Amino acid sequence: MPNAWDAGSAILLAEAGFAAIATTSAGIAAALGKADFLVPEGATAVSRSQMFDRVHQIVSAVDIPVSGDLENGYGDKPEEVAETIRLAIDAGLAGASIEDHHSGAIYDDDLAVERIVAAKEAASGTDFVLTARTDYILLRPADGLSAAVRRFQLFAETGADCLYAPAVNDPAILAALVGASETPINAIMGRNDTVAGLGAAGVARISLGSGISRAVLGFIRDCARELLDQGTMTFADRQISHPDLNAVFARRELSRP
Numbered sequence: 001m002p003n004a005w006d007a008g009s010a011i012l013l014a015e016a017g018f019a020a021i022a023t024t025s026a027g028i029a030a031a032l033g034k035a036d037f038l039v040p041e042g043a044t045a046v047s048r049s050q051m052f053d054r055v056h057q058i059v060s061a062v063d064i065p066v067s068g069d070l071e072n073g074y075g076d077k078p079e080e081v082a083e084t085i086r087l088a089i090d091a092g093l094a095g096a097s098i099e100d101h102h103s104g105a106i107y108d109d110d111l112a113v114e115r116i117v118a119a120k121e122a123a124s125g126t127d128f129v130l131t132a133r134t135d136y137i138l139l140r141p142a143d144g145l146s147a148a149v150r151r152f153q154l155f156a157e158t159g160a161d162c163l164y165a166p167a168v169n170d171p172a173i174l175a176a177l178v179g180a181s182e183t184p185i186n187a188i189m190g191r192n193d194t195v196a197g198l199g200a201a202g203v204a205r206i207s208l209g210s211g212i213s214r215a216v217l218g219f220i221r222d223c224a225r226e227l228l229d230q231g232t233m234t235f236a237d238r239q240i241s242h243p244d245l246n247a248v249f250a251r252r253e254l255s256r257p
Contacts, residue, residue: 001186001205005213006054007061014062020094021058022067025212028054036210037126039102048074048084048232054092059250063139065094067129069209072099076107078118085122085130095129097186099163100151104139109154119204131186134145138167145173149180156181162205169193171201178202 001020004010005027014023025046026036031054034045051070068088072083079148081098088096098119102110107115116132123130132155137144152163164186168174178185184204189195189211198206223235 001068002205003027003208003210004058004066005210007057008215008249010058010061010066011249014064015248015252018064020065020067020209021062022097023055023069024208024210024213025051025069025071026210030210030213030217033126041188043254048087052087052091055088056095059092063255065093067095067097067131068093068228069096070096072102073115074121076102076111078114081115082118082122085119085128089123089126089128093128095131095161097133097162099130099133099135101135101139104140106134106136109151112151112156113154116155116160120159129161130159131162131164132158133164133166135166137165137173145176149176150184152177152180156183162186166201166209174198174203194226198232 001022002013002018003024004013005125005132008023024131029036029046030049032046032050037045047109051074055066055068064166065125068091070084070088073084075081075084084098085096098115100107100115106112115161116130134151134155136147136151140147148165150166155163160183162184163177163181166188167179168177168187169190169192174185174187178201185202186205186211187193187198187203188199190207195206219235219238223233224230226235
């Protein structure tokens with residue numbers, strides 16, 4: 001389930017044959033010329049309305065399910081998370097992930113659970129796939145695994161459809177998380193991971209976060225450096241030809257009702 005950041009990237013991923021895609025909050029922030037979060041405050045740099053503007057563009061561009069990276073639900077309170085999930089459903093998202101922290105401060109167990117309960121209630125009567133994310137391992141690596149396992153269990157009991165802990169690629173840690181409950185686990189694919197390897201670890205779904213978008217931005221920076229330093233553009237070898245790109249987008253337009 002690779003992650004798109006605009007309509008064009010979503011169409012190219014769908015054209016490649018993926019059955020579903022996700023959005024990337026970091027990739028969308030970068031596309032808007034914003035930091036993923038503000039340092040040192042740690043606050044979200046992209047507002048909920050800005051994020052949903054882009055979500056609408058992505059969902060409207062493709063016919064496959066899209067899961068939204070909705071950060072912490074754009075609010076600490078359960079009712080704020082519930083409103084975000086209602087907006088997600090109205091926007092046509094097939095699912096979304098909700099984080100368990102704000103500005104690096106992890107919510108206590110009771111509030112974390114209440115937020116997922118509110119999200120589930122907001123999605124009641126739909127087939128919306130709610131992914132409950134914990135950042136214990138990312139933010140508190142010293143004691144993160146045991147806390148993440150406990151939180152996975154709480155989220156599973158609450159009714160989350162999928163569980164997710166970012167920055168986890170160690171097979172032993174993945175095994176512990178997979179074994180925490182029977183709820184499917186999402187993993188973010190790292191540089192040295194393989195789909196087969198993550199699947200063998202028991203991972204049910206794989207996302208890439210901002211991986212593709214950062215690769216694209218890295219390519220842009222490399223292009224700029226080559227132009228400035230060498231006065232050449234060998235990077236043109238990796239272009240999609242204009243006719244090919246036009247054909248992809250034209251097919252999409254012609255297939256719309």
